[in-house]
Amino acid sequence: MNFYKQAATAIDHLDTKQGSVKGSIAAAGLGSGANGKEGKRVLACMPQFVPMLYILDVANIIDTCVTRVLFSGHRVTEIPILQPLSDSLKLLDVERKTFPQKVPAGAPSSKNLLLVLLHDLLFSKDAKIQASDKWPPKAAIMRHATRLKAELVKLQIKKGLTNKESFEMEGGNIAAMIPRYVRCNSNVIDHDTLIKHLTSGPKPFRLVESPTYPPEPQTFFRDPHLDELLVFAPSTKFDQNPDYANGGIILQDKASCFPAKVLMQDWDAEEGEVIDGTAAPGNKTSFISALMGNEGKVHAFERSHQRFKTLEKMLARASCQNVAAKRADFLESKPGDFANVTRILLDPSCSGSGIVNRLDYLLEDAEPEDDDVKAERLDKLASFQLQMIRHAMKFPAAKRIVYSTCSVHKEEDEEVVSNALECPEARDYGWKLAPRSQVLPSWERRGIPEHLNGDKGEIGGGVHIRMLHCAHPDLLVDNCFIKADLKAAVDQKRKRSAEEDEEEEGGVLSDGEEIGAEEEEVAGATCNSSKKQKKNKRKKKKKKATSVTSVTAATL
Numbered sequence: 001m002n003f004y005k006q007a008a009t010a011i012d013h014l015d016t017k018q019g020s021v022k023g024s025i026a027a028a029g030l031g032s033g034a035n036g037k038e039g040k041r042v043l044a045c046m047p048q049f050v051p052m053l054y055i056l057d058v059a060n061i062i063d064t065c066v067t068r069v070l071f072s073g074h075r076v077t078e079i080p081i082l083q084p085l086s087d088s089l090k091l092l093d094v095e096r097k098t099f100p101q102k103v104p105a106g107a108p109s110s111k112n113l114l115l116v117l118l119h120d121l122l123f124s125k126d127a128k129i130q131a132s133d134k135w136p137p138k139a140a141i142m143r144h145a146t147r148l149k150a151e152l153v154k155l156q157i158k159k160g161l162t163n164k165e166s167f168e169m170e171g172g173n174i175a176a177m178i179p180r181y182v183r184c185n186s187n188v189i190d191h192d193t194l195i196k197h198l199t200s201g202p203k204p205f206r207l208v209e210s211p212t213y214p215p216e217p218q219t220f221f222r223d224p225h226l227d228e229l230l231v232f233a234p235s236t237k238f239d240q241n242p243d244y245a246n247g248g249i250i251l252q253d254k255a256s257c258f259p260a261k262v263l264m265q266d267w268d269a270e271e272g273e274v275i276d277g278t279a280a281p282g283n284k285t286s287f288i289s290a291l292m293g294n295e296g297k298v299h300a301f302e303r304s305h306q307r308f309k310t311l312e313k314m315l316a317r318a319s320c321q322n323v324a325a326k327r328a329d330f331l332e333s334k335p336g337d338f339a340n341v342t343r344i345l346l347d348p349s350c351s352g353s354g355i356v357n358r359l360d361y362l363l364e365d366a367e368p369e370d371d372d373v374k375a376e377r378l379d380k381l382a383s384f385q386l387q388m389i390r391h392a393m394k395f396p397a398a399k400r401i402v403y404s405t406c407s408v409h410k411e412e413d414e415e416v417v418s419n420a421l422e423c424p425e426a427r428d429y430g431w432k433l434a435p436r437s438q439v440l441p442s443w444e445r446r447g448i449p450e451h452l453n454g455d456k457g458e459i460g461g462g463v464h465i466r467m468l469h470c471a472h473p474d475l476l477v478d479n480c481f482i483k484a485d486l487k488a489a490v491d492q493k494r495k496r497s498a499e500e501d502e503e504e505e506g507g508v509l510s511d512g513e514e515i516g517a518e519e520e521e522v523a524g525a526t527c528n529s530s531k532k533q534k535k536n537k538r539k540k541k542k543k544k545a546t547s548v549t550s551v552t553a554a555t556l
């Protein structure tokens, strides 16, 4: 009973756009305080709960026409069917004593409480409302149970749906519709052989020519954008597949494949070496390795001890023979030591706010986050991300940097890119946004120009990409995406690289220090707005320029 009230409160919270998903969950008593444990348990057990809320939240697609965020055993989905059902039976009117229009302070709205209960009655596994029969809201709904079920069947027939679960797909349960992407790892198996394996054996898949989203069970097709990818039905399992076991199949979302693909476009084996500055768990690294034909050299940096172990395992499983993995901080690397590196991938830690089908980011902390806290957190992340790009820009032979995040926040995306382009390193080493022709020219969705310091021309011809975990091309709502921002170097002499290296060796720069909050802020300030610069200059004075970045700023 409490859960239904909490669930309805969460929806109320989202309805009124009072805050983030985390905030909504916490406001409903599912994520903090005494109920925090239960909230986490609920989230952990019901993987669709948070992502869907999140999708709705970030996309701001809260829409009164669409009844959404409904619960089935604490599961959230989007079903544009319950509101019309409730309306057709005039439930709010007929049962107004139990579901009054005006509710006492702190109580959930009658509308959302009703929808939550309806969902469990009609769509939950047990088709039951999990509450005492004496609880008035349950009793009120049960009075109409037979008619509700009959109306649902009628609607199902009218829509030509084979079962009631199909309503979920219809309604756009995006997390459940994201196809299962399989990357063929050419370090282990070639494409044709993998397709032969998949289409034969005791439970063969059927290869279909034209993409249909989501793919039908036991079928697959070639991804229209990436040659290495095969697209399967969302629930397809590969854990028993021998090609998965031997590393021939890598399960990697399409969005996660793009940065490596963009980085390695037109790669020539003679060109040099590659850096992956933030490698673990290693999916992008192993893709880069494969795109190099498992030859040449990839330097893979990973700072975290624990994640480095995962990286090593993943690289071994993917048979990457051309990767030199280092447990090291990329910011501590000396550009002069990597004279042959021409391409650099940066996929740094970010808020993860664009991840649809994973819970870990949201589970980390379900406390409500007020606007100031959120802004401060994003500010720190953005400063760190900017620092990584600035460092990459100093590599003497680098020609291409790809920066990607799985964040939906402009602070980590367009604004970081804008600030990077304004940095002294960009100017001195000649970095600019690559032309669109070099970065997935056929991919329509690009960055949001208004967030790119108003430089619409640049974004139009540039490479700042916002991309979805494409569930279906027609479902391109602005929610879950990665971004790959590519800075291609113009042909300019790397006039300052030698001096920079000397400075670093002399200990003047200590970019690699663990950046604390203040340093991060100062790091960002060198290329951020003048207001911030002033603020940070004041800070710098106080700190007597001891931090990494204040020294950097002073020397630029």
Ligand SMILES: C[S@@+](CC[C@H](N)C(=O)[O-])C[C@H]1O[C@@H](n2cnc3c(N)ncnc32)[C@H](O)[C@@H]1O
Residues within 6 Å of the ligand: 256, 277, 278, 279, 280, 281, 282, 283, 284, 285, 301, 302, 303, 304, 307, 328, 329, 330, 331, 347, 348, 349, 350
């Ligand atoms: C978003 S994850 C990278 C995911 C990876 N590219 C993949 O696709 O599998 C970011 C990683 O960068 C690491 N990292 C963060 N800062 C770093 C630094 N300064 N140097 C090296 N690694 C860093 C984090 O520990 C984390 O493992």
